[in-house]
Amino acid sequence: MKKQVELNDGARQFPTGLSxxxxxxxxxxxxxxxxxxxxxxxxxEFSPRLAHYCKHWHDFTPEDWGVLLAGNPDLITIAPLHELSMEAWYIILSRQPSLVEKCCRLDEFNDKLWNSLLEYYPWFEQYRKKC
Incomplete structure (x- = not known):
């Protein structure tokens, strides 16, 4: 339950200023x-062909993109690659390593992220060396 505050006139209001x-x-x-x-x-996930009807791309979280791209790597063509953060790319690559060449943020990965990916995908070492 959200916290409410009592106003001077007795009306209730949330701390956000909303009634x-x-x-x-x-x-x-x-x-x-x-x-x-x-x-x-x-x-x-069921039918990637529906993608051009979707208007919620910018509402999708990194986790959402990870789920979508893990099952349908072809959706990478409509994903906002330049808007995805390093964290989003980590999630995506941990689920869909074949998209590593599409990642524009590999040079931002720290040792912790690289080591985590290398644990499951040792062949990522070749991409780490390029950074």
């Missing part, structure tokens, strides 16, 4: 957005 009804509406919208994103992820 209870506004906060409830926001909570419902966020829940629907998360459910919609989740449905798109499941749909795209």
């Amino acid at each position: 209870v009804s506004e906060q409830n509406c926001l909570d419902q919208c966020l829940k629907m957005e998360a459910e919609c994103r989740s449905l798109w992820i499941r749909a795209l």
Whole structure:
């Protein structure tokens, strides 16, 4: 349960400045957005051909991209590669190592990330040497 504060006039308000009804509406919208994103992820896992209908690319988390690209590496052509963080790339490569040549952030990986990847994919050493 979210914490509420009492205002001088007796109305309740959340610390964000939203009224209870506004906060409830926001909570419902966020829940629907998360459910919609989740449905798109499941749909795209089932049928990548639906990708051009999806308008939620920027809402997908690194974990979402990891799941999508692990099962459908062809979606890399529509993934916002330049917008994916080093952490996102780590998740993607740990699930779909064949995409290593598409990664534009390998030079940002620290020793901890490299060692973790090398534990499962020793052949990544050739890419580490290039950085």
